[in-house]
Amino acid sequence: MTSAGMEQTAAAALLDAIRFDAAGLVPAIAQDAATGEVLMLAWMDRAAVERTLETGKACYWSRSRQRSWMKGESSGHLQIVRSIHLDCDGDALLLKVDQLGGIACHTGRRRCFFRRAEGGGWVVELKPIKTEAEIYGSGS
Amino acid sequence: MTSAGMEQTAAAALLDAIRFDAAGLVPAIAQDAATGEVLMLAWMDRAAVERTLETGKACYWSRSRQRSWMKGESSGHLQIVRSIHLDCDGDALLLKVDQLGGIACHTGRRRCFFRRAEGGGWVVELKPIKTEAEIYGSGS
Numbered sequence: 001m002t003s004a005g006m007e008q009t010a011a012a013a014l015l016d017a018i019r020f021d022a023a024g025l026v027p028a029i030a031q032d033a034a035t036g037e038v039l040m041l042a043w044m045d046r047a048a049v050e051r052t053l054e055t056g057k058a059c060y061w062s063r064s065r066q067r068s069w070m071k072g073e074s075s076g077h078l079q080i081v082r083s084i085h086l087d088c089d090g091d092a093l094l095l096k097v098d099q100l101g102g103i104a105c106h107t108g109r110r111r112c113f114f115r116r117a118e119g120g121g122w123v124v125e126l127k128p129i130k131t132e133a134e135i136y137g138s139g140s
Numbered sequence: 141m142t143s144a145g146m147e148q149t150a151a152a153a154l155l156d157a158i159r160f161d162a163a164g165l166v167p168a169i170a171q172d173a174a175t176g177e178v179l180m181l182a183w184m185d186r187a188a189v190e191r192t193l194e195t196g197k198a199c200y201w202s203r204s205r206q207r208s209w210m211k212g213e214s215s216g217h218l219q220i221v222r223s224i225h226l227d228c229d230g231d232a233l234l235l236k237v238d239q240l241g242g243i244a245c246h247t248g249r250r251r252c253f254f255r256r257a258e259g260g261g262w263v264v265e266l267k268p269i270k271t272e273a274e275i276y277g278s279g280s
Contacts, residue, residue, distance in 0.1 A: 013261050027167050027232075029178060036176025038169060041232040053257070086262055087252040088245050092181040094253040105228050112227040113234040117193070121153050122226055 019091040033082040033096040039104035040112040056081050075135045077101040103129050159231040173222040173236040179244035180252040196221050215275045217241040243269050
Protein backbone atom coordinates (compact mmCIF):
# COMPACT_ATOMS: atom_id res chain seq x y z
CA MET A 1 0.00 0.00 0.00
CA THR A 2 1.32 3.44 -0.87
CA SER A 3 1.79 6.11 1.75
CA ALA A 4 -1.11 8.08 0.27
CA GLY A 5 -3.27 4.96 0.45
CA MET A 6 -2.46 4.46 4.10
CA GLU A 7 -3.39 8.07 4.85
CA GLN A 8 -6.71 7.58 3.12
CA THR A 9 -7.38 4.48 5.19
CA ALA A 10 -6.47 6.30 8.39
CA ALA A 11 -8.75 9.23 7.55
CA ALA A 12 -11.55 6.81 6.63
CA ALA A 13 -11.41 5.22 10.09
CA LEU A 14 -11.81 8.66 11.68
CA LEU A 15 -14.55 9.69 9.29
CA ASP A 16 -16.54 6.47 9.56
CA ALA A 17 -17.06 7.03 13.31
CA ILE A 18 -18.80 10.35 12.64
CA ARG A 19 -22.58 10.21 12.33
CA PHE A 20 -23.49 12.79 9.73
CA ASP A 21 -27.16 13.87 9.69
CA ALA A 22 -29.66 13.35 6.87
CA ALA A 23 -28.18 16.36 5.06
CA GLY A 24 -24.68 14.85 5.42
CA LEU A 25 -23.61 17.41 8.03
CA VAL A 26 -22.30 17.42 11.58
CA PRO A 27 -22.15 20.45 13.90
CA ALA A 28 -18.62 21.52 14.85
CA ILE A 29 -17.80 23.78 17.79
CA ALA A 30 -14.63 25.88 17.55
CA GLN A 31 -13.08 26.65 20.93
CA ASP A 32 -10.03 28.84 21.55
CA ALA A 33 -7.30 26.35 22.52
CA ALA A 34 -5.60 28.84 24.83
CA THR A 35 -8.51 30.58 26.60
CA GLY A 36 -11.31 27.99 26.36
CA GLU A 37 -13.64 30.62 24.89
CA VAL A 38 -16.29 29.11 22.60
CA LEU A 39 -15.80 30.99 19.35
CA MET A 40 -18.47 29.67 16.99
CA LEU A 41 -20.59 26.75 15.84
CA ALA A 42 -20.47 25.78 12.18
CA TRP A 43 -21.18 22.70 10.07
CA MET A 44 -18.97 20.16 8.33
CA ASP A 45 -19.68 17.64 5.64
CA ARG A 46 -17.40 14.65 5.16
CA ALA A 47 -15.19 16.54 2.69
CA ALA A 48 -14.78 19.44 5.16
CA VAL A 49 -13.63 17.04 7.88
CA GLU A 50 -11.19 15.44 5.42
CA ARG A 51 -9.85 18.83 4.33
CA THR A 52 -9.49 19.92 7.97
CA LEU A 53 -7.51 16.75 8.75
CA GLU A 54 -5.31 17.23 5.66
CA THR A 55 -4.58 20.95 6.08
CA GLY A 56 -4.71 21.39 9.85
CA LYS A 57 -6.96 24.41 9.25
CA ALA A 58 -10.68 24.44 10.02
CA CYS A 59 -12.86 23.89 6.95
CA TYR A 60 -16.65 23.97 7.05
CA TRP A 61 -19.75 23.61 4.89
CA SER A 62 -21.80 26.76 4.51
CA ARG A 63 -25.49 25.92 4.60
CA SER A 64 -26.50 29.41 3.41
CA ARG A 65 -24.06 29.46 0.49
CA GLN A 66 -24.17 25.68 -0.09
CA ARG A 67 -20.42 25.41 -0.53
CA SER A 68 -17.24 24.39 1.25
CA TRP A 69 -15.12 27.09 2.83
CA MET A 70 -11.89 27.29 4.70
CA LYS A 71 -12.49 29.54 7.70
CA GLY A 72 -10.55 32.74 7.05
CA GLU A 73 -10.16 32.24 3.30
CA SER A 74 -11.48 35.81 2.73
CA SER A 75 -10.68 37.48 6.04
CA GLY A 76 -7.33 35.85 6.77
CA HIS A 77 -8.76 34.76 10.13
CA LEU A 78 -7.79 31.13 9.73
CA GLN A 79 -8.26 28.61 12.54
CA ILE A 80 -5.20 26.45 13.17
CA VAL A 81 -6.53 23.18 14.56
CA ARG A 82 -4.77 21.93 17.70
CA SER A 83 -7.05 18.97 18.36
CA ILE A 84 -10.34 17.45 17.19
CA HIS A 85 -12.78 15.76 19.56
CA LEU A 86 -15.86 13.59 18.95
CA ASP A 87 -18.75 13.21 21.37
CA CYS A 88 -20.29 10.06 22.81
CA ASP A 89 -22.95 9.73 20.12
CA GLY A 90 -20.54 10.55 17.30
CA ASP A 91 -22.78 13.34 16.05
CA ALA A 92 -20.92 16.48 17.19
CA LEU A 93 -17.33 17.66 16.84
CA LEU A 94 -15.25 19.99 19.00
CA LEU A 95 -12.19 21.69 17.53
CA LYS A 96 -9.62 23.40 19.73
CA VAL A 97 -8.04 26.10 17.58
CA ASP A 98 -5.68 29.01 17.48
CA GLN A 99 -7.78 31.84 16.06
CA LEU A 100 -5.60 33.95 13.76
CA GLY A 101 -6.28 37.68 14.05
CA GLY A 102 -8.18 37.06 17.27
CA ILE A 103 -11.45 37.41 15.35
CA ALA A 104 -13.77 34.44 14.71
CA CYS A 105 -16.99 36.29 13.83
CA HIS A 106 -17.80 37.86 10.46
CA THR A 107 -19.04 40.90 12.42
CA GLY A 108 -15.44 41.54 13.51
CA ARG A 109 -15.89 40.26 17.06
CA ARG A 110 -13.67 37.76 18.87
CA ARG A 111 -16.48 35.22 18.98
CA CYS A 112 -19.91 34.67 17.41
CA PHE A 113 -21.60 34.18 20.81
CA PHE A 114 -21.58 37.88 21.72
CA ARG A 115 -25.22 38.22 22.87
CA ARG A 116 -26.29 37.33 26.41
CA ALA A 117 -29.84 36.85 27.71
CA GLU A 118 -30.56 39.51 30.29
CA GLY A 119 -33.82 40.95 31.59
CA GLY A 120 -35.93 39.43 28.84
CA GLY A 121 -33.73 40.58 25.94
CA TRP A 122 -30.40 39.93 24.28
CA VAL A 123 -27.60 42.24 25.38
CA VAL A 124 -24.61 42.68 23.04
CA GLU A 125 -21.66 42.19 25.36
CA LEU A 126 -18.77 42.48 22.93
CA LYS A 127 -17.63 45.20 20.50
CA PRO A 128 -16.15 44.52 17.06
CA ILE A 129 -12.35 44.66 16.88
CA LYS A 130 -12.61 45.53 13.18
CA THR A 131 -15.51 46.59 10.96
CA GLU A 132 -16.70 44.23 8.23
CA ALA A 133 -15.41 46.76 5.65
CA GLU A 134 -11.96 46.61 7.25
CA ILE A 135 -12.00 42.81 7.16
CA TYR A 136 -13.52 42.10 3.77
CA GLY A 137 -12.95 45.41 1.94
CA SER A 138 -15.72 47.93 1.33
CA GLY A 139 -16.13 46.89 -2.32
CA SER A 140 -17.40 43.38 -1.58
CA MET B 141 -50.83 43.42 32.39
CA THR B 142 -50.30 40.76 35.00
CA SER B 143 -46.84 39.78 36.20
CA ALA B 144 -47.18 36.41 34.46
CA GLY B 145 -48.18 38.20 31.26
CA MET B 146 -45.12 40.44 31.40
CA GLU B 147 -42.88 37.42 31.86
CA GLN B 148 -44.39 35.80 28.80
CA THR B 149 -43.76 38.92 26.75
CA ALA B 150 -40.18 39.13 27.94
CA ALA B 151 -39.55 35.48 27.10
CA ALA B 152 -41.17 35.96 23.68
CA ALA B 153 -38.66 38.72 22.82
CA LEU B 154 -35.80 36.36 23.66
CA LEU B 155 -37.35 33.44 21.82
CA ASP B 156 -38.24 35.40 18.69
CA ALA B 157 -34.57 36.23 18.07
CA ILE B 158 -33.69 32.54 17.86
CA ARG B 159 -33.74 31.01 14.40
CA PHE B 160 -34.98 27.46 14.86
CA ASP B 161 -34.30 25.08 11.95
CA ALA B 162 -36.89 23.36 9.75
CA ALA B 163 -37.46 20.76 12.50
CA GLY B 164 -38.00 23.57 15.05
CA LEU B 165 -34.66 22.95 16.78
CA VAL B 166 -31.52 24.89 17.60
CA PRO B 167 -28.18 23.39 18.72
CA ALA B 168 -27.17 24.31 22.27
CA ILE B 169 -23.63 23.95 23.62
CA ALA B 170 -23.23 23.43 27.38
CA GLN B 171 -19.97 24.78 28.75
CA ASP B 172 -18.75 24.46 32.34
CA ALA B 173 -19.08 28.00 33.73
CA ALA B 174 -16.09 27.57 36.03
CA THR B 175 -13.54 25.68 33.91
CA GLY B 176 -14.60 26.56 30.35
CA GLU B 177 -14.71 22.86 29.44
CA VAL B 178 -17.20 22.11 26.65
CA LEU B 179 -19.44 19.46 28.17
CA MET B 180 -21.91 18.52 25.45
CA LEU B 181 -23.98 19.59 22.48
CA ALA B 182 -27.72 18.99 22.55
CA TRP B 183 -30.84 20.39 20.89
CA MET B 184 -33.61 22.68 22.07
CA ASP B 185 -37.03 23.37 20.68
CA ARG B 186 -38.87 26.57 21.62
CA ALA B 187 -40.50 24.92 24.64
CA ALA B 188 -37.12 23.69 25.91
CA VAL B 189 -35.70 27.22 25.74
CA GLU B 190 -38.79 28.55 27.57
CA ARG B 191 -38.51 25.86 30.26
CA THR B 192 -34.76 26.56 30.64
CA LEU B 193 -35.49 30.27 31.12
CA GLU B 194 -38.28 29.55 33.60
CA THR B 195 -36.46 26.96 35.71
CA GLY B 196 -32.82 28.04 35.41
CA LYS B 197 -31.97 24.42 34.62
CA ALA B 198 -30.98 23.20 31.17
CA CYS B 199 -33.81 21.52 29.25
CA TYR B 200 -33.40 19.96 25.84
CA TRP B 201 -35.29 18.16 23.07
CA SER B 202 -34.20 14.58 22.51
CA ARG B 203 -34.18 13.82 18.78
CA SER B 204 -33.76 10.07 19.38
CA ARG B 205 -36.58 9.84 21.93
CA GLN B 206 -38.64 12.66 20.38
CA ARG B 207 -39.44 14.24 23.72
CA SER B 208 -38.47 17.07 26.05
CA TRP B 209 -36.11 16.33 28.90
CA MET B 210 -34.57 18.23 31.72
CA LYS B 211 -30.87 17.33 31.78
CA GLY B 212 -30.32 15.23 34.90
CA GLU B 213 -33.96 14.29 35.44
CA SER B 214 -32.93 10.60 35.71
CA SER B 215 -29.29 10.88 36.77
CA GLY B 216 -29.56 13.87 39.09
CA HIS B 217 -26.82 15.51 37.03
CA LEU B 218 -28.74 18.75 36.49
CA GLN B 219 -27.17 21.74 34.78
CA ILE B 220 -27.69 25.01 36.63
CA VAL B 221 -27.67 27.72 33.98
CA ARG B 222 -25.46 30.72 34.76
CA SER B 223 -25.88 32.51 31.43
CA ILE B 224 -27.31 31.95 27.94
CA HIS B 225 -25.66 33.30 24.82
CA LEU B 226 -26.84 33.59 21.20
CA ASP B 227 -24.57 33.69 18.16
CA CYS B 228 -24.42 36.26 15.36
CA ASP B 229 -26.82 34.37 13.07
CA GLY B 230 -29.22 33.54 15.89
CA ASP B 231 -29.07 29.83 15.10
CA ALA B 232 -26.90 28.46 17.92
CA LEU B 233 -27.01 28.80 21.70
CA LEU B 234 -24.25 28.59 24.30
CA LEU B 235 -25.15 27.84 27.93
CA LYS B 236 -22.66 28.37 30.72
CA VAL B 237 -23.61 25.93 33.45
CA ASP B 238 -22.70 24.44 36.78
CA GLN B 239 -22.69 20.69 36.15
CA LEU B 240 -24.09 18.91 39.21
CA GLY B 241 -22.26 15.70 40.05
CA GLY B 242 -19.43 16.72 37.73
CA ILE B 243 -20.80 14.34 35.09
CA ALA B 244 -22.40 15.60 31.88
CA CYS B 245 -22.22 12.43 29.77
CA HIS B 246 -24.60 9.48 29.99
CA THR B 247 -21.49 7.24 29.87
CA GLY B 248 -20.50 8.59 33.29
CA ARG B 249 -17.75 10.90 32.02
CA ARG B 250 -17.27 14.57 32.84
CA ARG B 251 -17.99 15.57 29.26
CA CYS B 252 -19.40 14.00 26.10
CA PHE B 253 -16.37 15.07 24.01
CA PHE B 254 -14.04 12.41 25.41
CA ARG B 255 -12.58 11.09 22.12
CA ARG B 256 -9.63 12.82 20.42
CA ALA B 257 -8.38 12.30 16.87
CA GLU B 258 -4.89 10.86 17.00
CA GLY B 259 -2.87 8.87 14.48
CA GLY B 260 -5.85 8.16 12.26
CA GLY B 261 -8.17 6.95 15.00
CA TRP B 262 -10.22 8.18 17.95
CA VAL B 263 -8.49 7.85 21.31
CA VAL B 264 -10.65 7.75 24.44
CA GLU B 265 -8.97 10.30 26.70
CA LEU B 266 -11.29 10.25 29.68
CA LYS B 267 -12.48 7.52 32.05
CA PRO B 268 -15.99 7.29 33.47
CA ILE B 269 -16.40 8.64 37.00
CA LYS B 270 -19.39 6.34 37.49
CA THR B 271 -20.77 3.41 35.50
CA GLU B 272 -24.11 3.77 33.75
CA ALA B 273 -25.54 1.19 36.18
CA GLU B 274 -24.43 3.35 39.11
CA ILE B 275 -26.05 6.44 37.56
CA TYR B 276 -29.29 5.03 36.23
CA GLY B 277 -29.69 1.82 38.24
CA SER B 278 -29.02 -1.61 36.76
CA GLY B 279 -32.74 -2.36 36.36
CA SER B 280 -33.42 0.31 33.74
